Amino acid sequence: MAERTASASMGRGDTLLFLTDDHLRRGIEAMFFAYRGFTADPDRILAEQGYGRAHHRAVHFINRSPGTTVNNLLSILGVTKQSLNRVLRTLVEDGLVEARVGTRDKRERHLFLTGDGEVLERALSEAQRNRMRSAFRNAGPDAVAGFRAVLEEMMDPDMRRHYLDGVDHNQ
Amino acid sequence: MAERTASASMGRGDTLLFLTDDHLRRGIEAMFFAYRGFTADPDRILAEQGYGRAHHRAVHFINRSPGTTVNNLLSILGVTKQSLNRVLRTLVEDGLVEARVGTRDKRERHLFLTGDGEVLERALSEAQRNRMRSAFRNAGPDAVAGFRAVLEEMMDPDMRRHYLDGVDHNQ
DNA sequence: CAGTTTATGTCAGCCTTGTTGACTTTCCAA
DNA sequence: TTGGAAAGTCAACAAGGCTGACATAAACTG
Numbered sequence: 557m558a559e560r561t562a563s564a565s566m567g568r569g570d571t572l573l574f575l576t577d578d579h580l581r582r583g584i585e586a587m588f589f590a591y592r593g594f595t596a597d598p599d600r601i602l603a604e605q606g607y608g609r610a611h612h613r614a615v616h617f618i619n620r621s622p623g624t625t626v627n628n629l630l631s632i633l634g635v636t637k638q639s640l641n642r643v644l645r646t647l648v649e650d651g652l653v654e655a656r657v658g659t660r661d662k663r664e665r666h667l668f669l670t671g672d673g674e675v676l677e678r679a680l681s682e683a684q685r686n687r688m689r690s691a692f693r694n695a696g697p698d699a700v701a702g703f704r705a706v707l708e709e710m711m712d713p714d715m716r717r718h719y720l721d722g723v724d725h726n727q
Numbered sequence: 728m729a730e731r732t733a734s735a736s737m738g739r740g741d742t743l744l745f746l747t748d749d750h751l752r753r754g755i756e757a758m759f760f761a762y763r764g765f766t767a768d769p770d771r772i773l774a775e776q777g778y779g780r781a782h783h784r785a786v787h788f789i790n791r792s793p794g795t796t797v798n799n800l801l802s803i804l805g806v807t808k809q810s811l812n813r814v815l816r817t818l819v820e821d822g823l824v825e826a827r828v829g830t831r832d833k834r835e836r837h838l839f840l841t842g843d844g845e846v847l848e849r850a851l852s853e854a855q856r857n858r859m860r861s862a863f864r865n866a867g868p869d870a871v872a873g874f875r876a877v878l879e880e881m882m883d884p885d886m887r888r889h890y891l892d893g894v895d896h897n898q
Numbered sequence: 899c900a901g902t903t904t905a906t907g908t909c910a911g912c913c914t915t916g917t918t919g920a921c922t923t924t925c926c927a928a
Numbered sequence: 929t930t931g932g933a934a935a936g937t938c939a940a941c942a943a944g945g946c947t948g949a950c951a952t953a954a955a956c957t958g
Binding site for chain 3: 608609610635636638639642643661662663
Binding site: 780814832 | 942943944945946952953954955
């Protein structure tokens with residue numbers, strides 16, 4: 557333990573103490589425990605309606621980018637089309653998602669939430685936002701900036717691109 | 728969108744702009760994309776050896792608290808004993824984990840990593856720490872403090888207790 | 899000491915969500 | 929007009945959650 561600390565900060569004085577193996581392990585556990593909290597509230601709502609996290613993810617990104625194609629959703633979610641298709645099929649059957657054939661390219665399906673879909677989306681995202689809001693508020697704006705900076709650095713480059721796609725640069 | 732921004736910062740000037748629905752949505756997506764990066768490297772190693780994330784979690788917490796009991800692990804991981812038992816059984820069969828009958832209370836099994844178990848643990852945690860270290864380094868110490876503060880606020884109280892159990896208060 | 903509770907393990911069966919592989923239909927674009 | 933991309937479908941499988949029922953040993957309790 558002592559050696560690890562020494563090696564991590566070696567040659568730079570105390571400036572890199574936040575990079576010791578122990579701090580890194582704490583960061584790892586923070587991610588693990590926080591992600592559980594992060595998904596807990598939506599999971600409860602989803603379970604009531606017979607859906608799972610996969611449905612939540614689809615609904616979230618369709619809501620964020622109405623009219624997105626199946627292929628685009630595939631690259632964001634990083635699953636196989638068979639997996640995604642199973643989820644989308646139930647959502648379309650249940651009337652939560654509408655898949656419109658593309659006008660320019662008729663092979664593509666453009667995905668939209670229906671009214672019912674928007675109701676579910678709002679329930680899920682409100683639950684999740686409530687927890688996030690309370691965490692943000694308690695931690696404060698500077699902490700939030702750090703939170704986002706670290707998470708962004710932790711993403712794979714491809715995912716980071718998808719993340720930044722959703723960023724509003726107009727401010 | 729404009730109304731949301733207004734409502735979130737209402738009555739407090741611009742101080743609460745970081746709590747707008749849009750910022751919260753970005754935080755939600757940051758968690759989603761970052762968690763994928765967070766698990767990507769260990770997942771690759773695990774897949775090579777025929778294990779999954781469930782094995783990683785067990786190995787991680789046994790390494791963190793050698794001699795921990797099955798019950799304690801259950802409360803940390805938040806799964807059923809049947810789920811955990813399936814994982815522990817394969818780990819014991821494969822000689823990565825040793826389950827010693829308790830001396831004080833012979834009903835309990837105390838869990839330890841074997842030499843082979845420690846080898847796997849090191850491979851997994853090194854991969855994960857490398858990513859975390861690079862993220863921490865690029866974001867800087869203040870960002871890391873914020874990262875941890877927000878994640879801690881996002882945890883369920885029970886999980887937060889487990890998280891803090893692992894904290895080193897000696898500094 | 900008898901009865902209850904606790905810790906653990908196990909069997910069976912179910913669900914979600916991921917996977918691979920093979921195949922079809924549609925239809926744009928060179 | 930034909931090759932290939934986009935999308936959908938079927939089948940089979942695995943990991944890893946879950947519930948419910950039951951077994952065993954040990955510890956605790958009255």
